[in-house]
Amino acid sequence: MLEPIISIENLSCKSGNRYILHNINWQVNDGEHWLVFGKNGCGKTTLLSCIAGFKPVSSGMVKVLGETYTAENIFSLRKKVGWVSSSFFDNYFKNESALQIVLSGLFGTFNIDYDVRDQDVRTAKALLRELHMEYKMKQPFYMMSKGERQNVLIARALISKPKILLLDEPGTGLDIEAREYMMTSVATLAEQSKVTIIYVTHYPEEIQPFMNKAMLLQNGRIYKKGDLEDVIRQETLSMFFDRQVQIRKQENGRLQFMLEMKANALQLS
């Protein structure tokens, strides 16, 4: 039996007295690509930051590629996990250039190190060019649009040729062309490489055929997890959202969720 790619046991994370994550048990095995779905503030980014080695856990255990994060392996293990999360990195990167941020992915840190090789710089530039960022390489992170920042983080995640790719709402802020390009690239990666993908999104149209597992996260707890077709069902989602949900398949095969909704904000004003 192969060791799971990610193994999480009784994981809890607290902020003050509040549990952001509570008693999470989850295994990601080789060949699985997960969709993580949940409302704003349900703990998705915290869960991914624990897996990426950027947040300590309050209790429980997180094993990535068979190892827990220690002082000895933290940087080498982080490099094996490509992490795209503007909700996380927007807090840390401000005046740093796109090129510096991409290169930092080679070290598992926020900064470059002495040991940057010419080949690394060429690779970083090629990645940025591929993501249509050739004219923004020296631009500070804060001066970029949300979509451009997302592309920088995608390049940062890919530069170390990770074994696991954590994508935290990667389509948010991208224009329609950039989002399609990103989704196609991720699908190609899933199909042509051995990388394991964890894809967090709010948008059902980003659910792609390569995703074979799904988890619904609610208030820091796992609501349901399993095979994608068992989780992304009308009955389950209706209970999850506490309102009637209809799932429609569009002509291009993408899903669309229709939520029964009444808004009374105008009457309140």
Add this chain to the structure above:
Amino acid sequence: MSDIQVDGRIERLKRRTQQCVCKYCGRELTLRHIVFSDINEAKVELYCNFCNRIEFGVEKEIYYSAYNFIDNLEFDYYENLDANEKKHQMNVAKICEIISWNCKNMGLLNQDGFTVPLNVEENTWSECLVLPSREVVLQEEEGK
């Protein structure tokens, strides 16, 4: 790409705060807690408080040389940008990168600084140097 050496990382970064400055503004770098972590080595990065930037820095001699080059030769790598302090800093940083790259490849520079004694001509440095306060004290003591 070799893995970053975890052992002694903080000591290495501390040494770098002594020998290097921000390649944009030339001011001293500090060690700053960037992220909350239970592993000390993973918490800190080199930081320029003046630029609010995570910054690896360059040797002071390289910075002053680059600064002087930009000022004396009116070199402009970023012709499309408006002329302002930011652009000047970006130009200095660009030259710093080129000089560092060359020194590294010539075997004149490694992680611990220059591998050969420097014989810098005094007039190649700008007359106005930005010195961290502890260096001012040191220079005063040396002058006594």
